[in-house]
Amino acid sequence: MAAALAVSLILTGAVVGPRAAHAEDDVPPTTGGCANMAVPEENHAAIRLRVDQPAADAQLPVDDHGNITVDGILHKHATMVDVSDGPTATNDFTIGPPPDGVPAFASSWTTTMRPPHLGANQLCVRAKRDPKRTARILRSFSVVDLIPPSDVHDLAIGHITSTTAVASWGEATDNYGLAGYEISVDGGAPQRTTVGTRSYTIRDLSPSTDHTVSVVAIDLAGNRSTTAATASFRTAEPPPPPNGDLSFDPEQGAAGATWKPDLPTEANYRVFLNGQQLAEFPVDQYCQDAGGNPASPCTEQDVVNYTIAPLEEGTPYTFRVDTLHADGTLARTLSGSFTTTTSTPTVPDAVVQQIATESSQCAGMGGSFYISPSQRGRVPLPAGSTPLFAGCYTVANHSCLDAFLPPSGDKLLDCADDVTRLLLSLAPAGHGPVISSVDGLVDYGAQPATAAPRVAPTDLLDESVTWCTEHTACTVVVEAAVEVAAETAIEAVAAASVSWIVVLGGGIVLGVALAAVLEALFPTPIGFGGLIEYPIHFDTDFDTFDNWGAGQGKWIDSLKTYAEVIKTTNELAAQRGLPFSWNSTEDNRLKETIDLACGAQAGRPPNVGNVCGNGFAIYVPGGQNYLGKSMKDTGTHIVEALGNGIPNPPARSAWFYPARSVNGQAAMNPPWNYRPGWYDTAAFKPNVCSTRNPSLQTCDEFPFWSTNQAVNLSGQLADIRPVPGAETRPQANDVIGFYNKCKVKDNERFLILPVPSWVAAGGPSFGFRVDQGAASLCMP
């Protein structure tokens, strides 16, 4: 295979009954209680079971509620046992008099049930009569849905710029299952979105032009809503050209503004964005020569190049420069507008939407697997595969996977069928889980199927490509790893769930979380007591490191934390020329600290093989704050309060994992009623701060006042120490910056990782977030 494949399992469409926990190898497909029937009907003269609806090979439509009605007759002294359709079964029957024309010995029976999928289905109907007389009928038929989804409502167009607009609309409903929406602009080719995606960004429009948008809902049967919702809009005027000598170079999150200095008239510049002052700086500060090198002193041959950041992508801005004489009076004003660019997704939106929608539809129609467009023709189809539509197939035997559906927990599939054999054939030889193999990704750029990886391994470990939460019909999706990564983009808006199927050698694991799946592949006895024993070191090249939990999946988040600390400290030290480097002692201490911190996060005692979770921010204090201002004593205090990474007493390990408390409300609330400066009150005096000189020193406290562990709320009295007064504001700015830049909300927990050698070297504080996909720096 040229491209690495990822395999996930999506769920949609039907209510599924309980499943066996395990299936035998190579078991042929069965239909509930009708297994091993040699003929489609095994009746008994004393039961006389009959199925009137559905008739054999007939089409049976679902009703307004997505159900089918199954009925027939049986002897009035017999009893209906159950009716099952694949994973769905019912024993809730309405028994009545025989229909017209049927002798009085019979009763009628009726039941309703939700078919597991549309298309070809097979019912098993069973009845019995004592003593020990049974009847079974196996009935093949086809389920159709003739009822279209409801019309789309509340279509609105917003965020209109000169070239883009965003359409959004209300949720449609369907009797059986919604597949998504189709949006069309000016009557052009429709674009598909998934069930949970009810907005669409329209791009590449011309300024000052009129457009009409229409949106219809589509259900799993392909029915479209009766009347399209429509809305019209006009794109904005193009940004006015800049006046004076001002020009812009907009990007996604920033823009360069360039102008010619008027020398010696101008001494300083005051710049404004959308009317708000951004900065004031002297002529020389951002002056560049023709080669883009800093120019000081600035001459009339040079230009001033000021970078405006951060900005939102695809957003219009106005920018103004007031040029000032040396005495501060206004010399001239330059102004203009620009719109930041929008990002180009690695995998086009249309492809992501197509995969999401079609795989969902495939599940709804009872498909055994779905192959993304990029992989069609590359995947060897099992013999006897029957296409339901392009990319969606049924196979003769899918009993192995079926036995484990819907997924719950993590399972090792110790069986085989046509689908699992397909998965095994796709697994790259000698590689670990298919999704950790990123060589040869699909490239949607100019050169298809390039060998160069386009996303980092960690990006591929995000299992949150989720949709169809409300449904539990399943299909296996075979797609490129990069496509899986791209689908994370719709996670927030597509309410759904995806389970992972991971293939390693002869083992196939099914699970709801990738990390857990990996762990299931390697059950005990994996002898890792902590990250400290993990075979990874400070000199590992994390850009090419590909063992992100292949053998020890549960360490993924701890590894991300470790790697981010190593990478960030190395990069910052190099940038700033800091006397800092890692050695084995500090490396081991960091691992042990992370193990302990992750243990605190998990609420477990230290040294029991704790692992980190994800979805939180981490603060690494420095000897400078993130703005480069000294806080050496304060940073030292923090790491020493945490025992330089190994808290003593051990109960202080809780301090690794506080929650933000805005204004220190946790400590101020009853029954505590503490106030800032609590260490100077009678209940806590005398202490080490009682002898400070308050006109020169501040009493620093850790855990921070602004957490739920302030004072003694953690069960341990906060560690306090006099520090130079000059560090008060740098340290406060550091904490504020961390909370805000790393988006730590009120009552949200975060980790504090002390790295004593980093503080000693005067490194700046930094913060990062550990999420499912990766760790990412958020401060500075």
Add this chain to the structure above:
Amino acid sequence: MLDDLDVLRDAVAAYRAAATAAGVTWPDQPGRTDGQPPELVYRLFGVDHIAEQLIWLESQGWHAQPLLPQGGGLMPWSTDADEALDNLSFAIATPFPWRQQMPLFFFGRILYTFVLKGDHEGEVWRSEADPDAWDSVRAATSLAALFTQWTRGIEAGVVSYGPQVSWLQVGDDVHDPFDVLQERAAHLDPFAFPVSSIAQQPLLRARQRECGVDMTCIERGFDCQEELLAAIDAVRASLNS
């Protein structure tokens, strides 16, 4: 407001007398100087004159001594531009240009500044270094008014020499000092005293509005502070150029 210099001298003398009586050890021969600010102060704060009231106060030589309530002290003329500018990093949303105030009294998390120029010249403002406070507010309309409040606080028994520490403490050593000021000395302005107003949100916001604080900036909080930090950086860069 700029005090008449004699009024200021009298107010400070009254405070000194009250503080000394309360137990503060006031240096008999403080290191007096001529009080003249270095040239950096003019450039740092973008002003071309310094009020004589401030020069007189700085000439008293009280620096580095915990003579004020909560052990606060008079800060010397700035000789470190970085530190002085950092000290203004919480003084957001003031109704006067942020740069035209000089850090004057240090109380740990709380800092008092003296307004050097414009309609607010002579006023004393305060701000607290707390991640969520955003509590810039006027502490007093003038230096004399501030010292007078402190003197009255001592007289009212809500400022006293603290047990087990060597400075004047506000409150009763047990309860929230701001509450103590309000309940036991209602004739005093609690914002004149260097105690946290963090638990006094409605009162604080009302006082900020009265003083002309930019409440939009207060509501924007960190975003507004980041703009101030950028402006500080720009001034720092211009001073270094």
